[in-house]
Amino acid sequence: MAEGTVTRADLGEAVYQEVGLSRNESMDLVEMVLQEMSDTLVKGEMVKISSFGTFSVRQKGQRVGRNPKTGEEVPILPRRVLTFRASHVLKNRINKGG
């Protein structure tokens, strides 16, 4: 199986093929969707895309880490991380191909 990388440009092209818009506007729409999702997550709200998956923001507490090079202990500050949980539909699709 060829290992390729799909980018924004490919998503824009797919939108262009699907709907009768210009390439430029198709690219802008891809950008708008990603921007809207990002803004929602930054506000701390989750994004649920049916038959694809759920993006949610989790708060992580402070913990002690270690600089792997020097062995020195450094505090890892509390932070927010984004997690993606794939839906069963997506998981099943991925395994059907082999």
Add this chain to the structure above:
Amino acid sequence: MTKSELIQRIAEMNPHLYHRDVERIVSTIFEEIAEALSRGDRVELRGFGAFSTKQRDSRVGRNPRTGEAVQVEAKSVPYFKTGKQLRERLNE
């Protein structure tokens, strides 16, 4: 936010587009990502994040209710890594 709310917001920002076209646009984006992952491709959306698949070897699992050993087949699981820009925005 659900997919239909996302479609609604994009539609509001683009009053010149038909609602059904906005639905197709949003669906196409997720469809392309899902299709790429099922081919074994990566999807890299700079600033947002990257979707890829990870291989899991087969293993002997256990039915948590009965304690019975069951063979779990090797599989690919979807994985998402948050992009640098979004990760930073989450912690501003």
